[in-house]
Amino acid sequence: MYKIIKRLTDILIASLALILLSPILIPCILILMLTGEHKVFYFQKRMGYKNRIFDIWKFATMLKNSPNMGTGEITLRNDPRVTRFGKFLRISKINELPQIINVFKGDMSIVGPRPLMEVSFKQYPKEVQQRIYNCKPGMTGIGSLVFRDEEKMVSDAPDPRAMYTNIYLYKGQLELWYQKNASLYTDFMIIFLTAWSILFPQNKLVNKIFKDLPVRSF
Numbered sequence: 001m002y003k004i005i006k007r008l009t010d011i012l013i014a015s016l017a018l019i020l021l022s023p024i025l026i027p028c029i030l031i032l033m034l035t036g037e038h039k040v041f042y043f044q045k046r047m048g049y050k051n052r053i054f055d056i057w058k059f060a061t062m063l064k065n066s067p068n069m070g071t072g073e074i075t076l077r078n079d080p081r082v083t084r085f086g087k088f089l090r091i092s093k094i095n096e097l098p099q100i101i102n103v104f105k106g107d108m109s110i111v112g113p114r115p116l117m118e119v120s121f122k123q124y125p126k127e128v129q130q131r132i133y134n135c136k137p138g139m140t141g142i143g144s145l146v147f148r149d150e151e152k153m154v155s156d157a158p159d160p161r162a163m164y165t166n167i168y169l170y171k172g173q174l175e176l177w178y179q180k181n182a183s184l185y186t187d188f189m190i191i192f193l194t195a196w197s198i199l200f201p202q203n204k205l206v207n208k209i210f211k212d213l214p215v216r217s218f
Helices: 002-020 022-034 084-092 094-105 126-134 142-146 150-156 160-181 184-199 205-209
Strands: 041-047 053-059 109-111 138-140
Touching: 002 022, 002 094, 002 109, 002 184, 022 084, 022 094, 053 094, 084 094, 094 138, 109 184, 126 160, 138 142, 138 184, 142 160, 142 184, 142 205, 150 160, 184 205
Parallel strands: 109 138
Antiparallel strands: 041 053
């Protein structure tokens, strides 16, 4: 019953979001068409439900050949591969909004573990790799909330790759926590906290509401 209600809720929220966010989405499409490399959408292979690969939709924010440049799959806060408008889209998280289309298609849910590139997916321990996508990946999730400033954390670290690894090890624990605690209440609170974090980026509500999250050691 939970899965059926969740799917219906996904379609309802995605429909409302598409309507309410159109004043943001349409100008972004026009600006991307006229600036940078004149590319609007970026399609990337990601790990999905039951570890099946799918194409995720995003607004284009980086140079076309960026995966073969600089730090590869790791994007830093002031990464030179990111376009000027792309930097704004990434900081505001607007670049993620086209994933509403993935929700309509059924590739994703509103709430779930973030769909990763295969190279990032392999940062997880084998146990996590086998279980993390037993539910559909989401536009937002507990890992996204806890590490909303992931790019900044990686950029500021003395060893960015070591920090990147530490983050994904802990994210794996967070996503397994989500699967144990998945419910309409948990999903609703994650959606609420995502919206709250956009308005108040420095808030600490996540740990106050979800008091039993795995202990973080870094």
